[in-house]
Amino acid sequence: MPWIQAHLTTSKEQAPLIELLFENLGALSTTLEDAEDEPLLEPKPGEAPIWKVTRITGLFDGDINSDELRNQINHTLNSDVTPTLELEVLEDQEWERAWLDNFHAMSFGSRLWICPQGKQPDQEGAVVVELDPGLAFGTGTHPTTGLCLQWLDRTPLEGLELIDFGCGSGILAVAALKLGAQRVYATDHDPQAMQASEANAIKNRVSDRLQLCGSREQLPPRPVDIVLANILAGTLVELEEHIASLTKTGGRVVLSGILSEQAERVSNCYTSHFDMAPPIQQEEWILLEGVKR
Ligand SMILES: C[S@@+](CC[C@H](N)C(=O)[O-])C[C@H]1O[C@@H](n2cnc3c(N)ncnc32)[C@H](O)[C@@H]1O
Known part of the structure; x- marks a missing residue:
């Protein structure tokens, strides 16, 4: 009709x-x-x-x-x-298919793939995350998510504990677990993000290693190896003390959601607790990485 x-x-x-x-x-x-x-x-x-x-x-x-x-x-x-x-x-038209037609399998780095359910890449040794973002942010099409996925792909994660701060669809948390992380704690202030993250963890059979933390208070009391936060620059600056307290000494922070003109301000702020590496840029977006002193 x-x-x-x-x-x-x-x-x-x-x-x-x-x-x-x-x-x-x-x-x-x-x-x-x-x-x-x-x-x-x-x-x-x-x-x-x-x-x-x-x-x-x-x-x-x-x-x-x-x-x-x-x-x-x-x-x-x-x-x-x-x-x-x-x-x-x-x-x-078949609206469900129309949406899927615009969401193709995408590769990040050398082995990580984000795929709509039922689609598989033609690559031996591929690490595949099957994703349905639901109403939450995070399909991999945005450069900020892409920068974090590429970072995860090139980083050895075996045996490590991570926090995904602002998890959205759970894309980064699930990718980290599929790439070998031992445990991920995921938090977001949007309840729809928590629902989408849970559904995506179940779909990818990693829910036993994902701990959903509906509030900051539910995050682990002890610091972890890596904190990922793809939020906005202003929020990252506000959260610096808190994110530093969640990161182990020698552990890493990975920040995205930062426009190129905001990178210096965020990097300067995080130097209070971290040794910051030079920014990595994709289009107008930046990823910052730091090691906790
Ligand atoms: C840009 S999305 C990132 C989603 C996903 N991690 C990704 O990389 O695609 C940012 C997410 O952070 C959440 N967020 C923003 N400010 C937050 C805060 N202060 N505490 C917890 N979550 C927050 C938003 O609800 C949103 O889901």
């Missing part, structure tokens, strides 16, 4: 009104997207900030009369918004 999509571009202030209008006109769903290029990085749980200029899409049943829909929208809204109105027919 085809669908009809109505798109409108509007201001942050008008967006909730248009969303409500679409719902009142029978939209089965509404989607809000950035109409320009304004990244909204890591809102806190429960926060749903929207963009200064937002594109709203209402998805309607294909049986509705599109001329009538256009008239109702034009009639209700100000003339400064309605010129952006576009209606289009969306043909039905």
